[in-house]
Amino acid sequence: MRLELGIIKTKDVQFGEETIIKDGTLYVNKNELIGLALQDGRLSEADVELARPGEEVRIIPIKDVIEPRVKVSGSGELFPGVIGKMGTVGSGRTNVLRGAALATVGRIIGFQEGFIDMTGPGAQYTPFSQTNNVVLILHPIDGLAPHAHEEAVRLAGLRAAAYLGKAGKDVAPDELEVYELSPVTNTILPRVAYVYTLLSEGLLHDTYLYGVDVKKLLPTLIHPNEVMDGAIVSGNCVSACDKHTTYHHLNNPLIKELYRRHGEDLNFIGVVTTNLNVTLADKERSTDYASKLVKLIRAKGAIVTEEGFGNPDTDLMMLCKKMEVYGIKTVLITDEFAGGDGGSQSLADAVPQADAVISVGNANEVITLPPMKHIIGDLKSAEVISGGFVGCVTAGGGLNIEIQSIMGSTCQLGFGKLTARGY
Amino acid sequence: MGLPVVHVATIVPISLTVGANRIVPAVAIPYPLGNPELPDNEERELRLNLVKKALRALQSEVEKQTVFD
């Protein structure tokens, strides 16, 4: 499977008469985008706003962030089985509007969901302060059931991202990235697998693999390239800090890093996706199965990424223990919930085999953020999102809030550089 | 002198890790004492039995952490 990502560097985003890319600027036909979103009768209103890096803008509450991409050649379509035609993706050419992002915002569905500050002290905690964001604001029809509301917004976001991505179909990319797992002849290089856990705990806690709700799937093997064409789509929003947005899935940094070192320091064997379910039996079943798959593909080492926190800590520990018992060396990537003072235990579960852990930071850290000149969405919702509380919005519109509420602040794919150290 | 407590929770490993002494395994995270797939009366029966088990745990002397299956 050979995938070429055609990187189109998107340095600005503006409204325009047509949705096109010209000289590195993405122009968006606002009405067309709104019309596209409203094709789903479950949505009553839609609006679009733009937010660029450095602007004094706060976007809240956000459901998902998606990178606009388009399949130029190769089988399948972007987000196969969800909005794209089914077909095995991950080969041919896919163009990417790098530096652009589509974010969905709107009346809150659940207690989760987060925010992005495009500038100020909060900006460094999210990758989306660096992207030119097309923000799609969506309102559901009255009385829409929560499940339908979530689905409508999710699909609208994916369709919007695909619509924007199409603008890049015939644009000559600035760079070409090639992803191919060439066979490794050096047998000294260790065989390494990536165990990709995906949250699947119900409403606003779900993930889809080729359109299938991951809670219904047994762990399985996929080729890393498939993830780059949107085989994995987010339907969840546990806490904004460690939810994998669809953007994160598309740009999985661990897959990128394993690719980078493939053939040099290691033999990247493949990816095992597994779920994070709500019963103990499911957790045992899935972690048994995933560990066995890793053993069957003869991996010597495996890196496990977590999504969410709390009960998924048990899946993380089960995977670690079961693989280590097989003689497979593991490294885990997790965030921490050590309390506002950093003095509490950071995880809900622990096994002695978990001796190699990467920490992506304490999500309970409270941060003070200045007011922003412009709010896209509803600032008051900060009081009810995870990491927020009554009174966290100050009189002037500033925020006194946990970094838990910032989109991607403690992403456990290892996207960012935040970590925690013990003092 | 403390009170006897029984922890009714689904993810028993966590309950054990954090130190609960009497543990009764529950059904699922979003409905520990329920099951939406069952007809109402069966679900209530399920809940009643789980609570009875929990009360039995409170009546049992334990020396160490004990899961009441």
Added chain:
Amino acid sequence: MADKKYRVVHYLNQFYAGIGGEAKANIPPLIKEGVVGPGVPLQQALGEEGEIIATVICGDSYFAENIETAAEKVVESVSSHAPDVFVAGPAFNAGRYGIACGAACSAVSKNLGIPVVTAMYEENPALELYRKEVYIIPTANSVRGMKDAIPNMAGFVRKLGLGQSIGLPDEEGYFPRGIRVNQFADRTGAERAVDMLLAKLKGEPFQTEYLMPTFEQIPPSPAIKDLTSATIALVTSGGIVPLGNPDRIEAASASKFVEYNIAKVDDLTAGAYQTCHGGYDPTYANEDPDRVLPLDAMRTLEKDGTIGRLHHLYYVTVGNATSVANAQKFGKEIAERLKEAGVGGVVLTST
């Protein structure tokens, strides 16, 4: 003109102060001007930059038996001397002395905001009690380690006295306090993960970024002897609250627990109750809150005499990202209220 010296107050027990051994262990706190006992080499190690202006002394037994009063008196003495740093010990493996050092440091730090440091052996029982609040420097297990303890303590006192920031435990030589502090690394988590795995696979040394946590284990409480006469209370971390969440318990990182009266309630219904917990799919709990807080079942068992009474109050918080420290605080308070109310046992449900 020379810079002003930073001022230090030192704490010692009756033995190291040269007052006496066990026989003098019950002397109450007193204060002497200048240095005493190990304060002499400590002052030498501080050189010209710092000055130990006074030494507070207390008998180990007195302190152990009157921790609060003794700590208060220490705070008073220290306060009147207005030092820049307070240093206690070294206590080595002496348990009561270690506790006195820890408690004295903790009280001075909390009440006067003065930087504090003490020193003891890793097995001193006081270490686990005070390591989080107070900098504690490792020492050998007996006075034979004094010649190493002194320069280590002096180095730390100096940093505190000069207002320098204290770095990582390994760098600075103190017992890790178990406090996690966020910072930005030079590489992404993904890059660090691959590096760590390669090192682990090669058998090369690596340092985990997070040591597995341990939790306090407490001895089980005795069982209920007669359930039919007992009052049982319901408590939940599943966030079941009256509709509208009137007391605004947070969806995550709960800052409180709330007590609600269910004396007149036989069954939790969708119209009257809901969940406010942000960490699980709320659909099922909102349809029937009994699925998380089994009130209907408990009423049934009350009515048929299985239990004496269902306590008329229930307690709720949200166990989603809520810190262990807060959970412990809530647990203690809830237990006190339940005990006072004569409750015999608790059914605690979690999601």
